[in-house]
Amino acid sequence: MYTLYSMQRSGNSYKVRLALAKLGIPYNLVEIDVLQGQSRTPEFLAKNPNGQVPLLEVAPNRHLAESNAILWYVAGGTTLAPEDRIERAEALQWMFFEQHSLEPNIGAAYFWLALIKGGRDLQRHALEDWMENGYRSFGVMEMHLGKHAYFAANRFTIADIALYAFTNLANQCDFELARFPAIRAWLARVEAEPGYVPMHWQPQLTAAQ
Amino acid sequence: MYTLYSMQRSGNSYKVRLALAKLGIPYNLVEIDVLQGQSRTPEFLAKNPNGQVPLLEVAPNRHLAESNAILWYVAGGTTLAPEDRIERAEALQWMFFEQHSLEPNIGAAYFWLALIKGGRDLQRHALEDWMENGYRSFGVMEMHLGKHAYFAANRFTIADIALYAFTNLANQCDFELARFPAIRAWLARVEAEPGYVPMHWQPQLTAAQ
Numbered sequence: 001m002y003t004l005y006s007m008q009r010s011g012n013s014y015k016v017r018l019a020l021a022k023l024g025i026p027y028n029l030v031e032i033d034v035l036q037g038q039s040r041t042p043e044f045l046a047k048n049p050n051g052q053v054p055l056l057e058v059a060p061n062r063h064l065a066e067s068n069a070i071l072w073y074v075a076g077g078t079t080l081a082p083e084d085r086i087e088r089a090e091a092l093q094w095m096f097f098e099q100h101s102l103e104p105n106i107g108a109a110y111f112w113l114a115l116i117k118g119g120r121d122l123q124r125h126a127l128e129d130w131m132e133n134g135y136r137s138f139g140v141m142e143m144h145l146g147k148h149a150y151f152a153a154n155r156f157t158i159a160d161i162a163l164y165a166f167t168n169l170a171n172q173c174d175f176e177l178a179r180f181p182a183i184r185a186w187l188a189r190v191e192a193e194p195g196y197v198p199m200h201w202q203p204q205l206t207a208a209q
Numbered sequence: 210m211y212t213l214y215s216m217q218r219s220g221n222s223y224k225v226r227l228a229l230a231k232l233g234i235p236y237n238l239v240e241i242d243v244l245q246g247q248s249r250t251p252e253f254l255a256k257n258p259n260g261q262v263p264l265l266e267v268a269p270n271r272h273l274a275e276s277n278a279i280l281w282y283v284a285g286g287t288t289l290a291p292e293d294r295i296e297r298a299e300a301l302q303w304m305f306f307e308q309h310s311l312e313p314n315i316g317a318a319y320f321w322l323a324l325i326k327g328g329r330d331l332q333r334h335a336l337e338d339w340m341e342n343g344y345r346s347f348g349v350m351e352m353h354l355g356k357h358a359y360f361a362a363n364r365f366t367i368a369d370i371a372l373y374a375f376t377n378l379a380n381q382c383d384f385e386l387a388r389f390p391a392i393r394a395w396l397a398r399v400e401a402e403p404g405y406v407p408m409h410w411q412p413q414l415t416a417a418q
Contacts, residue, residue: 049349049352049353050306050310050349058298059295062295064295064298064299065306066301066302066305066309068301068305069298069299069301069302069304070298072297072301073295073298073301076294076298085282085285086268086271086273088281089267089273089278089279089281089282089285090273090278092277092278092281092301093273093274093275093278095305096275096276096277096278096304096305096308097259097274097275099308099309100275100312101259103309104309104313140258140259143258
């Protein structure tokens with residue numbers, strides 16, 4: 001059985017929990033409190049030298065990092081991954097967009113405004129850039145969602161899971177989505193998908209850990 | 210035949226040119242000067258709403274963005290992509306690491322120090338963060354390369370191409386790799402691989418465009 005190292009309030013960790021829940025894949029959940037330094041212990045760094053969650057043990061002592069690579073791995077061969085060669089690449093395109101253009105802005109704003117006490121004052125200058133670049137990325141998503149119901153393959157895939165996590169957190173860190181109606185309709189569509197679970201949901205612990 | 214929209218001095222564009230050269234795949238090359246606003250024209254934004262290069266036309270009027278998604282697409286089924294399920298995910302892990310932890314720091318420093326006149330003064334404060342985070346990412350790579358010759362699948366793959374592009378540009382934007390011997394040995398290894406071409410290399414133009 002997989003072991004997932006995850007933080008409950010981490011958007012990147014939530015992606016993996018959402019995918020595993022939708023696929024009905026059981027796993028052991030290990031909570032790592034990044035804010036308490038638990039991803040920087042020698043023990044954890046031996047598993048992931050980059051010191052981040054989520055991290056999935058895919059085979060004994062073999063650990064996969066980077067939320068979107070984990071999504072790709074667990075969804076391989078399921079309906080959550082496109083089969084067509086171009087559509088697979090388009091899903092990856094949006095997942096790279098997410099890690100390069102969305103997460104660094106929304107994720108940073110969420111971290112400092114929603115998780116760190118006094119973070120707003122510490123990051124006052126950077127916040128302007130995160131807001132500007134975050135809104136720019138939402139603009140790109142809005143343009144796509146004005147013409148397509150989902151990000152790739154005309155159906156719900158891991159590309160939607162990747163982009164949903166931090167879009168869903170935007171209202172917790174100053175972003176206002178009123179002027180992005182297509183994004184708001186897509187958020188509702190994702191939440192109506194079968195097997196959807198919200199961020200605070202936790203899997204039932206298995207009897208034998 | 211593919212059409213690649215690329216900028217000669219763009220590290221992300223170079224990744225795709227290097228992969229296509231190694232695979233011996235012919236293509237039409239269209240130079241887009243991002244610094245002159247050529248990726249922000251209505252015509253280009255219709256192809257890529259995110260306004261970035263590289264961009265590959267994979268089918269008539271169907272364009273794929275994000276350098277690492279393009280690498281995944283063109284290398285599919287070739288020796289440049291791992292076949293094993295875990296190794297494929299590990300290649301993606303490093304490619305997401307590249308876009309999230311390496312490129313935003315080295316790429317930003319390269320852009321403002323090597324491409325923009327007066328950029329150093331404009332970005333003096335941000336530069337400190339880029340240097341610190343860039344060196345941190347090199348540290349993670351150094352740890353991996355101390356134990357492995359390549360990033361995934363024990364051979365040269367698209368993960369190496371993705372990470373090579375900006376590591377190769379680091380010495381043009383203040384980064385000093387002297388204290389990363391494993392990275393320097395890997396750079397030399399990549400450059401000794403058959404079919405390697407440097408960043409300034411250009412494909413011969415095909416007779417009929």
